[in-house]
Amino acid sequence: xxxxxxxxxxxxxxxxxxxxxxxxxxxxxxxxxxxxxxxxxxxxxxxxxxxxxxxxxxxxxxxxxxxxxxxxxxxxxxxxxxxxxxxxxxxxxxxxxxxxxxxxxxxxxxxxxxxxxxxxxxxxxxxxxxxxxxxxxxxxxxxxxxxxxxxxxxxxxxxxxxxxxxxxxxxxxxxxxxxxxxxxxxxxxxxxxxxxxxxxxxxxxxxxxxxxxxxxxxxxxxxxxxxxxxxxxxxxxxxxxxxxxxxxxxxxxxxxxxxxxxxxxxxxxxxxxxxxxxxx
Numbered sequence: 001x002x003x004x005x006x007x008x009x010x011x012x013x014x015x016x017x018x019x020x021x022x023x024x025x026x027x028x029x030x031x032x033x034x035x036x037x038x039x040x041x042x043x044x045x046x047x048x049x050x051x052x053x054x055x056x057x058x059x060x061x062x063x064x065x066x067x068x069x070x071x072x073x074x075x076x077x078x079x080x081x082x083x084x085x086x087x088x089x090x091x092x093x094x095x096x097x098x099x100x101x102x103x104x105x106x107x108x109x110x111x112x113x114x115x116x117x118x119x120x121x122x123x124x125x126x127x128x129x130x131x132x133x134x135x136x137x138x139x140x141x142x143x144x145x146x147x148x149x150x151x152x153x154x155x156x157x158x159x160x161x162x163x164x165x166x167x168x169x170x171x172x173x174x175x176x177x178x179x180x181x182x183x184x185x186x187x188x189x190x191x192x193x194x195x196x197x198x199x200x201x202x203x204x205x206x207x208x209x210x211x212x213x214x215x216x217x218x219x220x221x222x223x224x225x226x227x228x229x230x231x232x233x234x235x236x237x238x239x240x241x242x243x244x245x246x247x248x249x250x251x252x253x254x255x256x257x258x259x260x261x262x263x264x265x266x267x268x269x270x271x272x273x274x275x276x277x278x279x280x
Contacts, residue, residue, distance in 0.1 A: 001044065002184040003027075003145070005066075006059040015054070016047060017184065023053035031066050031238055038187060039130030039144045061183040063103040064128065064147055069238035071098040073151060073173060074225045077218050077244025084252035093220045093228040098151075098242070099174035106148075106183035106271070109278035112259055113175035116154035119257040119277070122245035123203045123265040124149045125196075125215045127222050128185050129239040139226035140194045142235065145187040149242050150180045150203070150265040150273050155251045180265065180273040181240065190269075196221040200268040201246065205261055210253070213246030215267070 002017035004024065014031060015024035027034060028048035037046030065071075076082055076090045104110065112119060130144025151173060158172030173179075191197040196215060203211035220228075222243055229235065250256045257263065257277050265273040 001038070001187040001190070003064070003187065004182065004184050005062045005064045007062055008054070008059055012062060016049060017056075018053055022057070023055050024059070025049040025053055026051045035130040035144050035237055039142065041189065043189070061106040063105055063181045064183075064185050065103070065181075065240050066238050067100060069236065069240065071100060071103065071240045071242070072096075072229055072235075073098050073242040074220070074244050077220055077225070078213070078246040079219055080213075080217070080247035081245060081249065084247050084249070090219070093225045095225065095229050096169050096173075098179065099170075101176050102174045102179040104177050104180050104275070106180055106273045106275075108177070108180065108275060110152055110180065110257075110263065110275045111175070111177040112257070112277055112279050113154055113178060115171070116157055116175075117256075118155040118251070120153045120155050120250040121203050121205065121210065121257060121263055121265065122151040122153060122249060123201050123211050123267065124151050124242045124245050125199070125201065125267055125270065126181060127226070127241040127243065129235045129237060129241065132237045134226060134230045134235050136227055136230065138194060139223040139230070140188070142226065143188050143222070145185040146191070146197060146270050147182055147185050148265055148267045148271045148273050149240070150263065150275070151242055151245060152178045152180075152257075155256070180275045182271065182273065184271050186270050196223070197269070199270060202266050203248065204264040204266075205255070205257065210250070210255070211246055211248035213248070217246055218244060
């Protein structure tokens with residue numbers, strides 16, 4: 001099942017993709033009402049679909065989360081990415097929060113932050129939490145599904161923290177309207193049960209392949225990251241969990257983003273983000 005949060009220009013609502021792939025049906029209830037049922041495996045019967053099908057090309061895809069949810073980002077989770085950064089391999093997961101105002105939809109423009117000259121891309125598998133309780137024995141049971149994120153980062157700001165304090169991840173990762181997410185949440189039942197999906201992941205800039213790896217290359221699988229975060233700050237329904245990016249980022253090659261670039265972040269079987277970098 002594929003779910004999305006969209007706007008028709010007048011209102012915002014959740015919807016389910018129809019089998020044709022070119023239309024959706026509106027979900028009548030709120031995310032809090034239906035997400036736990038879908039997460040527990042109730043399937044289509046858990047949704048109250050209303051109205052007639054709506055053409056997807058007449059809708060704007062919004063970030064697939066409600067404003068009351070949090071955005072958690074796990075970093076340092078692909079060994080080759082750490083190598084290109086010159087950072088030692090980590091021994092446990094690492095996570096931080098991203099400001100909600102950073103998120104944009106799957107086709108919205110990426111705002112080029114005025115404070116940076118080194119804007120980078122990071123394709124990431126994103127887990128969507130569908131319950132208010134996490135079973136530490138099997139954290140996958142709390143995952144509604146999976147979507148795609150591009151954790152766009154200002155690398156010069158990332159390294160601008162005071163000496164001895166460390167990286168400034170807030171400045172680097174929470175710039176307004178800079179982080180595409182979506183377009184769909186593909187529900188967990190579409191993938192092997194109780195496991196991190198193993199999918200090809202790729203970033204292209206103006207058609208040039210920059211990142212090309214697999215989610216199977218993660219150092220810590222999604223259940224390990226959820227368990228790590230939950231023991232420090234409890235997940236809530238609707239929270240997003242970015243799970244790290246592989247090697248091939250611009251910080252390694254020097255090919256940073258510029259205004260006018262078209263950035264495509266894709267995860268096989270999950271979705272495709274296509275965004276233009278804009279100075280506006």
